Every structure is written in structure tokens, then in C-alpha cells.
Amino acid sequence: MNRLIVALDVDTGTRALALAESLRGIAGGLKVGSRLFTLEGPSLVRQLADDGHKVFLDLKFHDIPNTVAQAVASAVRTGAWMINVHASGGSAMMQAAAEAGRRAALDTGVPAPLLIAVTVLTSMDEDALRSVGVGRALPDQVVTLARMAQAAGLDGVVASPLETSILRSACGPAFGIVTPGIRGASAGTTMDDQARTLGPADAVRAGASYIVVGRPIIGAPDPRAAAEAIARELGTP
Numbered sequence: 001m002n003r004l005i006v007a008l009d010v011d012t013g014t015r016a017l018a019l020a021e022s023l024r025g026i027a028g029g030l031k032v033g034s035r036l037f038t039l040e041g042p043s044l045v046r047q048l049a050d051d052g053h054k055v056f057l058d059l060k061f062h063d064i065p066n067t068v069a070q071a072v073a074s075a076v077r078t079g080a081w082m083i084n085v086h087a088s089g090g091s092a093m094m095q096a097a098a099e100a101g102r103r104a105a106l107d108t109g110v111p112a113p114l115l116i117a118v119t120v121l122t123s124m125d126e127d128a129l130r131s132v133g134v135g136r137a138l139p140d141q142v143v144t145l146a147r148m149a150q151a152a153g154l155d156g157v158v159a160s161p162l163e164t165s166i167l168r169s170a171c172g173p174a175f176g177i178v179t180p181g182i183r184g185a186s187a188g189t190t191m192d193d194q195a196r197t198l199g200p201a202d203a204v205r206a207g208a209s210y211i212v213v214g215r216p217i218i219g220a221p222d223p224r225a226a227a228e229a230i231a232r233e234l235g236t237p
């Protein structure tokens, strides 16, 4: 399994497609976030998928169950391989999302997408959690939401490097854990705005199913060489 997902954090479809092409065979997935999606729309996702890339459509849906279900079904029709929602939308919302993803995949004759949940945004600390009415300790809230996602039939969660190992223990070996915040070792020492980081192999040892790497690859003079170094560290070709 190729665990490397590269964040295509660029601002034009042309750059995204060129990067995708240069990473062909090295990246296990390509992440399209809300900035690129808002600029370029679903046609870019479709084009990447048609070109044979696995697209993680990182739009973090959070709305009433019916709306999220429809958004997930629409995302499946773009050919996305991985889709995410906010676990704090609740069990009914996540169940509706999972069901809609499976149904849309059946209707369109594609494999069901991986549906994962964001637990607590890593930009939030315990004070920020308290300010929105959550009194639990942050790790407890992360584990509670991850278990809720698992019970709702989701395939995994996004987790910071700091949360990866507790989530692996809490949710078992088969649950997906997608870990951004990768720095150090083959991902280089430039921290950018990441603070709590792990290197690629350390993140996998902590329990990550996939790691998400952006700037250490897309900002490198030779993105393919940078991705190859990370793939080597992970033991994938």
C-alpha cells in the first residue's frame, strides 16, 4: 500500500495537473483542498481521476445530514477516492454520509470512496474547545469523536501526529488514520507553520495508514525527487 498522499496546495488547475503528472507512480493519493477546489471546481477533480490519480477531496463537509449526504454523493460523482466530513456534525450526519457514499458509488459503478472524519481541528487547543462548550480534555474529545465516526460506519479519521498512536489504540488496526503535519527525516527540517510533527516513518510507526505531505514536496526544487525520498523512507517504490 502506498501511504503517501501529496497535498496539491497550489492555486491553479494547470499547476495541480503538472504536479500530479510529475508525481505519477510515486504518490498514493493527491489531496485537493477547499482553496484549489473553490478556484477550479469539480472538473479538476474529474480530470485528475480520469488521468488515473486517486483524489482525496478535502472539503470537510459539515451540515445537516441530508445536505451532507447529497454533497458526498456529488463528490463520488467527481471520481474522488477519499472524502471527509466533520465528526462534530454527529452520528446521524455521518451515517447519512456513509450511506450516500455507498449508494452513489453503486449507482455510478465506481468503488465506494473512503469516507473519513475530522475530529478536532488541530488549530484548536483546550481553551478553544472550552469556548465552544466542550469541557472534555482534548485527547478525550478526539477519541470520543473518532469512536463515533467508527460506529457510524466511516473508514477512518484525520489525526495530528500527536493523536495518531492514541487513536490507533482506541480504534483498532483496521481503522484508517490519515496524518498530516509531517516534518523531519526525508520530509526535511523546514517547519513552515507546523508545530507538532513526526517524520514519515515515525508517523507510520505511530499508526498512520496514510501521511499527508504538502510543502516539503510541492515546494521542493524537484518535487518528484522529494516524493521519492519520502517513499523510500516508507519502504514503498
Ligand code: C5P
Pocket (backbone or CB within 6 Å): 007, 009, 031, 033, 121, 122, 123, 158, 159, 160, 180, 181, 182, 192, 194, 212, 213, 214, 215, 216
Ligand atoms: O505543507 P504541509 O505538509 O504542511 O501540508 C499539510 C496539508 O495537510 C495541508 O493541506 C494542510 O491544510 C493539511 N492539514 C494539516 N493539518 C491538519 C489537517 C490538514 O496540515 N490538522
